[in-house]
Amino acid sequence: MASISVVIVTVALPRTHWQGYAILLALLVVLLISSRLPIWRITGRLLLLESFVFVAAVLSLFQPGGGTVFFSLILKGTISLSAMILLVASTRFLDLLSVLKRLRLPSVLVTNIALMYRYLFLLLAEAERMSRARSSREFTRKRRRVWHGNALILGHLFVRTSKRAERIYAAMCARGWPV
Amino acid sequence: MKAIEVTNLSYCYPNGMAALKEISFSIEEGEKVGLIGPNGAGKSTLLWHLNGLLPEKPATTASVHVMGTPVLETNFAKIRAITGMLFQDPDDQLFMPTVHEDIAFGPQQLGKDRDAIGVIEKRVLAQVGLPGFEVRHTHQLSQGEKRRICVAGVLACDAKVLALDEPTSGLDPRGRRELKVLLLEMPETMLIATHDLEFVVEVCTRVIVIDRGELVADGLAADILNDEALMLAHGLERPHILRHRHPH
Numbered sequence: 001m002a003s004i005s006v007v008i009v010t011v012a013l014p015r016t017h018w019q020g021y022a023i024l025l026a027l028l029v030v031l032l033i034s035s036r037l038p039i040w041r042i043t044g045r046l047l048l049l050e051s052f053v054f055v056a057a058v059l060s061l062f063q064p065g066g067g068t069v070f071f072s073l074i075l076k077g078t079i080s081l082s083a084m085i086l087l088v089a090s091t092r093f094l095d096l097l098s099v100l101k102r103l104r105l106p107s108v109l110v111t112n113i114a115l116m117y118r119y120l121f122l123l124l125a126e127a128e129r130m131s132r133a134r135s136s137r138e139f140t141r142k143r144r145r146v147w148h149g150n151a152l153i154l155g156h157l158f159v160r161t162s163k164r165a166e167r168i169y170a171a172m173c174a175r176g177w178p179v
Numbered sequence: 180m181k182a183i184e185v186t187n188l189s190y191c192y193p194n195g196m197a198a199l200k201e202i203s204f205s206i207e208e209g210e211k212v213g214l215i216g217p218n219g220a221g222k223s224t225l226l227w228h229l230n231g232l233l234p235e236k237p238a239t240t241a242s243v244h245v246m247g248t249p250v251l252e253t254n255f256a257k258i259r260a261i262t263g264m265l266f267q268d269p270d271d272q273l274f275m276p277t278v279h280e281d282i283a284f285g286p287q288q289l290g291k292d293r294d295a296i297g298v299i300e301k302r303v304l305a306q307v308g309l310p311g312f313e314v315r316h317t318h319q320l321s322q323g324e325k326r327r328i329c330v331a332g333v334l335a336c337d338a339k340v341l342a343l344d345e346p347t348s349g350l351d352p353r354g355r356r357e358l359k360v361l362l363l364e365m366p367e368t369m370l371i372a373t374h375d376l377e378f379v380v381e382v383c384t385r386v387i388v389i390d391r392g393e394l395v396a397d398g399l400a401a402d403i404l405n406d407e408a409l410m411l412a413h414g415l416e417r418p419h420i421l422r423h424r425h426p427h
Contacts, residue, residue, distance in 0.1 A: 094276060118276045121318045167271040170232045174264040175336055176256060176288030 007080045021075045053077030182208045182368035184244040198224045200392045213379035214372040216389040217414030222372035226342040230262040263338030267345045269325035279313040285336035303331040323354025340368045347375045376418040
């Protein structure tokens with residue numbers, strides 16, 4: 001809840017309200033330190049996502065008075081991202097789900113997210129099995145071949161996933177999911 | 180009352196291939212019936228008709244009745260509560276992240292409130308011999324536990340008729356034995372599609388054989404499974420357990 005309000009406040013702050021940004025940043029730093037999460041991992045995640053913010057912000061440089069917009073966009077982006085990253089890193093996924101439910105998010109959406117989380121592991125395991133099966137019959141190390149193989153696995157994974165989705169939907173219907 | 184009544188059921192796949200041809204049989208309440216046949220005989224397809232998952236376009240005249248209720252689109256809610264499906268791959272069936280959510284899924288669709296669901300959950304978990312498993316993650320269970328949680332999820336909907344698709348596949352001997360004991364204890368009517376013929380000998384009293392979408396035999400398990408010629412003609416074989424049954 002707090003993280004979401006941080007994001008909302010950040011987005012709503014006027015562009016040049018620099019003190020506001022400073023307070024929010026300080027708050028997040030305190031949270032990060034008190035949460036005892038591995039700081040490097042958090043920063044790594046942040047930097048990865050920051051690249052998207054950066055690209056979006058660079059575009060704003062092409063408009064008149066773009067400098068201020070650029071800086072405020074970067075700040076807004078960084079603060080919002082860190083708030084969300086902290087939330088995700090410090091909360092168990094299932095707790096997040098139950099909070100979403102309590103926030104009255106439509107139950108179809110919550111179910112959807114739960115399903116995604118449930119099958120993520122299965123999908124990864126399946127991809128791993130397929131790539132292991134491939135490596136056991138792979139004799140060359142030519143880069144083109146390897147990429148070709150990866151592409152095939154990805155394509156096949158897609159087919160399998162869509163078949164599985166059909167079976168899961170049938171299983172849901174079998175237990176009374178609205179037809 | 181007849182638990183399952185199938186009359187002249189035919190079905191073609193969307194590509195036009197005939198999957199079931201004029202199948203008729205009925206099962207009494209409380210009977211445990213094995214559904215056997217080679218790969219691609221139409222066993223799963225037949226099971227999927229029992230609660231209207233097939234045909235894709237719901238039928239207008241019912242060729243399947245479950246507990247006297249015709250399987251028509253207007254009755255789907257009722258039919259799906261009384262017909263419990265156990266799918267081949269438990270990972271398809273356990274689609275929620277935790278055991279609690281998965282078991283609660285059916286009762287929630289039936290409109291039960293939270294307290295009622297708690298009571299049901301306790302009861303079905305005790306019934307399948309896994310009390311206290313509510314908090315477990317579904318992806319961390321063993322194959323045998325997954326199967327039994329699937330059964331619990333189906334029981335939670337108050338199913339009276341169970342359609343089981345390959346319930347023993349992927350189970351180790353212990354998992355298989357525990358499942359056998361569980362199924363033998365349960366009073367529900369069952370139609371069990373499987374290649375595990377010894378399991379059929381141990382659990383079922385009656386057997387239905389289908390091949391290429393046609394019903395080729397229906398009778399006492401001991402008679403049919405002992406008929407070597409019939410078994411071999413339909414991609415099956417006489418189970419060893421029957422060859423070596425000594426009178427002691």
